[in-house]
Amino acid sequence: MFEPENEIERMLMRAAQEPSERPAFARALLDADIVVVLVPEGGNIVPGPDGNAIIPEGTKLTLPSATRGEEKLLPFFTAPSRARAWFSGDHIAAPERTRDLFGRYPEASFVLNPGSDYGKEFTPAEVKRLLAGHFEEGAETIRIPAGEQLLLGHPSDVPIELIGALSRELSAVKSIRGAWLMLAARAGHPEQSWMLGVDHAGSWSNVQAAINRAVAGDVLKGRPLDAVPLEGSSLASTLRTGIPIFPAKRGFLQRLFR
Known part of the structure; x- marks a missing residue:
């Protein structure tokens, strides 16, 4: 059962049910605060005394990939809970902005909320279209x-x-x-x-x-x-x-x- 936790999730649900809501969702998502999963390489993340994560010096954080067949997609999430539900291993749920994420990987395919009841895939062409300010699905x-x-x-x-x-x-x-x-x-x-x-x-x-x-x-x-x-x-x-x-x-x- 998908219970929306914020406004962008409510817009995502409306967009999934009503095609007329999709341009507004795409426009809002581009500048929304979202979450990415960062996985440590060469070290472990440990909780500090204040509850915040401590990353050992020299540890590299990378974005894991979601897969669809043989295709790799970069995952991002509308809330930390969606990230935790998808990735149960050692990770950090880091805040990000969709526009900045798309801009750093303009040739990548993305998937929003993999494993969730509500999500969406974005092809490289669609990412470029959104970054160019085209939010309508039609002409x-x-x-x-x-x-x-x-x-x-x-x-x-x-x-x-x-x-x-x-x-x-x-x-x-x-x-x-x-x-x-x-x-x-x-x-x-x-x-x-x-x-x-x-x-x-x-x-x-x-x-x-x-x-x-x-x-x-x-x-x-x-x-x-x-x-x-x-x-x-x-x-x-x-x-x-x-x-x-x-x-x-x-x-x-x-x-x-x-």
């Missing part, structure tokens, strides 16, 4: 400010699963006339994102809903996706050279090339 609609540097390119590895999911959902929306996908590198954003340009006639909320349905699973693999309405966008001509999500509708092609 974000953006407008590119005038003068902002943006590089668009074609991916070396075509995201077949993502394209299939987007094609399935977007082709069912009658107001969408065409959609194209490229990789984008934006100034001030350390990680590349997907850039989806959409030609549509109608409510953008219908487009957004279709995109969010498409990426509801793990098709993004932790990489952010930004969606751009192409009507009046300076990116329109470039994005239309990207990967077509589905064949543009005939009426649109007639207007474009006549």
Whole structure:
């Protein structure tokens, strides 16, 4: 039975039950005070007279790994009790901040509360996405400010699963006339994102809903996706050279090339 001990655990439980709560949890977790397990190498931890741990000189403290199959993940915890429940050996439950932990190991995979009823795994791509300030699991609609540097390119590895999911959902929306996908590198954003340009006639909320349905699973693999309405966008001509999500509708092609 998981009884929440603090606010971040209450947010974790809500996020597990309500997908709409997940962006708020991710944002709060990034700057939350969490706990890591430190294990001694070359010595033993002994309790001092005041109850605090005494670490013998020369003892090295390391982070243990959790495993899933052959993959190693760095564990962290929402409370000292979650750490003690997972690691029963000699250790220190040390305070840490999630942002600092992620920043020190940006290429690592992490797991929150291994062995607990409530936890979450974080891939390296997801860690980078969170550090870049992307907290939404679905697509974000953006407008590119005038003068902002943006590089668009074609991916070396075509995201077949993502394209299939987007094609399935977007082709069912009658107001969408065409959609194209490229990789984008934006100034001030350390990680590349997907850039989806959409030609549509109608409510953008219908487009957004279709995109969010498409990426509801793990098709993004932790990489952010930004969606751009192409009507009046300076990116329109470039994005239309990207990967077509589905064949543009005939009426649109007639207007474009006549």
